[in-house]
Structure formats: C-alpha cells, structure tokens
Amino acid sequence: MSPVDLTIHAQSGAARTGVMKLTHGSVPFPAFMPVGTYGTVKAMLPRDIKEIGAELILSNAYHLWVRPGHKLIERMGGLHSFMGWDGAILTDSGGYQVFSLNQFTQISEEGVRFRAPLDGQYRTMTPEVCVEIQESLGVDIAMAFDECIEWPATRDRVAQSTARTTRWLKRCQAARTKMETTGLFGIVQGGMYQDFRVEHAQEISELDLDGYAVGGLSVGEPTEKLLETVAWTTPHLPADKICYLMGVGYPWDIVEAVIRGIDIFDCVIPTRNARNGKVFTSVGIINIKNARYAEDESGLDPNCSCLTCQNHSRAYLRHLFVSQEILGAHLLTRHNLHFYQQLMSKIRVAISEGSESLEKLRTEVNSWNRPYTT
C-alpha cells in the first residue's frame, strides 16, 4: 500500500478536491504547505501551525543535511520528534538549491557538489544520498533529486538537464528502503518548452511514483508563462496521483493553478513577506512599515478571524516592525499563513460547489492583488 493514499471527493474542470492520507495524518486538498526549511516554520510554534489549519509542512533535506545533519536528527527520533510536529512533512530534496546556490555548485552525472555557504565545506548530493537523508528524517513525502534550472534557458540546455533529472529520478527510486512510510514524488522539468514538458510528464508517469510535481517554475518567469507551463503539464500526469506545484505562489497564482489541475503548493511568500512587513488581506496588500499606519487603530484585515486580527491594531504592528521587535514577525506570519489556509479552504468548498462558485472565487482572489488604499 502506498504511503500516499488519495481519495477524490469532487472535481470541477481540471480542479479537484479530496483527502490524501499520509503516514502522519490526513490532508485535505487543494492544500498549501507552510515552508519550514530548517525544521521550523519561521516564527511559528508547531501548535500555532496546527491552529491556523495546516496539516502538512515542507522542510528541506539539503539544509538539514548541512546542519545539524540527517543522522543526528535520526538519532533524535526523526524530524517529527526533533521539531515537535506530529503532522505530516514533505521535504524538498535540494534540487532548488542547485538553482538558488548555483554559484557554489558543480554538476556532474553523479550528482551536485555543493560548497555550503554556511561552513565552506564541500559535500556531494547524489540521488542516493538524497533518498537516504529523507528516509533518515522519516518524512511522509520525499522529493526526488532534480535540477531546477534557470529561466530563460536554451532548448539544448533544458533537454540535457531534463534527461539527467530523469536518470536521477530512477536512481532515487532504486535507492528507496522505506516504501511503506515515506512516499517518493517525481518532478517534471522541461523548462518553458511545451514539447519537453509533455514528453517529460509522460515519461516519468510510467515510473509509478507516489505523486508528481511540476518543478522548474517560479524562477523569475512571468506569471503567464508559469500558468501556461502548468497547463501543458498536468494533463499528462496520472489523474489518480497528487500533483504538486513547487514554489508557488501568490494567492492569485494558486487559484489559477488549481483550475489547471494542481493539488498542493508550497511557497515562502506568506512567511518571508510577513517578516518583511508585507501582509495579504481581503482589502489588498499592506506594507505595515508604511507611515500611514502609524495611528491606524484597525486590524490588518476587517474580514479575518486570526489571533493577530482579533487582538492587535495596525498601529501596534507597525510599531513592532519599526522597533524590530520579534513579536511583529510572529503576528504577521500567523496572519499571512492563516490567510493562505483560509484561501485553500475556500478553494476546496468552491470546487465541491462547482464551476460557477470556483469562477466567483477566482474573481475575488484576483481583486486582492492590489495595494491597500484609504
């Protein structure tokens, strides 16, 4: 039996809603995973993450491998126990770091040699190491080791890189030892080229993985390209498996991607932007550091029921940011993540209700993409 057990409850066009049962709990989808790279969703307690409604979080195999080391975490009882989180965990492999840390990498068929910015040490990540790390961590879902490449990239570069990602995926599969508890997802690459995306999706669909991801997006391309690429890819992935869009995105990107067949998402935006003062609300985007909020007694979002909105004024939150008080980061992160979880909940309801409801939500969410005024 697969560690990722999928039940689809309703569909509306390509969008679908249901529940995926994982080793550490059941996750309704479409779902958004808060990002906790280093074994912590920055500024959030595990119980806070639960409270705002997230059942599944994302962590990172590469970064935990560099520090404190996967073997140490295994000795501490695995990542769940180590970080005090009993919900589900998906780990990214380090494929994104091949892109984001490219100035410190050398790529070969064997794998990727990283010079860690943290300690200057050289380490080689291979598909085998990548699986070993994620199985040691004891996560619910492991991502295959891929190469996330830059945009734009030539056809020749994309073709070679994608072929290697496929070979690495097969090596990941062969290296598995905990098939009952840690699922493995394959990642579709292919750059922004339709034929490559279709071919790669079809090719890895035959490998019978526990789920599939669309990778290589949100690397600086325009939104239209991102959505176009998603639309090319999802029809060629197995309908009875989860489809994960990696690294996306803004609320409006998420709705558009769900409509194109995506089930789960992760993105640093709600957490990182919160720490930098940017807030998502149903009345537009707020930069809490702006002077205009200095004496604003209202809450962040008049339509939000999160703890931050129920208890604190914009004036106070701005003060916390201007004073660089740590509580500001927590309160804004909490709000943004709550906002995202509410969005996902609305999306699930809308899909069950049908296309009209989903279209209405789409219009509403796109209206959030504006600065707050008045």
Next chain:
RNA sequence: GGUGCUGUAGUUAAGUUGGUUAUAACGCCGGCCUGUCACGCCGGAGGCCGCGGGUUCGAGUCCCGUCAGCACCG
C-alpha cells in the same frame, strides 16, 4: 576668571599638505521578495560644516573674535 578639547544631515561620527557636487552608519520615507544563504535586499529624501569677521583665485580645513558643551586649573 584662566587654559585646553569639542561643535559637520534627525543622531553618532569621517573629512588628507586649503582644491570639482562634503562621506558613512543608524534613523526617516518608499519599493522588492514565488521548491528560504533571506527579522533580508534595493532605492530616495535630508547639510548657511555653531555664529560673525579675516587671509586666499579658492576655507569644513588657516587666523581673530564670539557663543555653547565638556574637562582641568584658580
């Protein structure tokens, strides 16, 4: 009362043997962030160089006076 030190952006400071548009940090104002090297990054505004004279082609810089703060001596 005397001597010395210090007065430069909102704040703290740099400023060569006098030489283009006086520099930085912090603060202030604004923008950015898509599988987190990220409580981060980028940009902007802001100066009668205490005040008044003088020397000089040219003074934040040298000279005289004066005011303020600090230290020490009477």
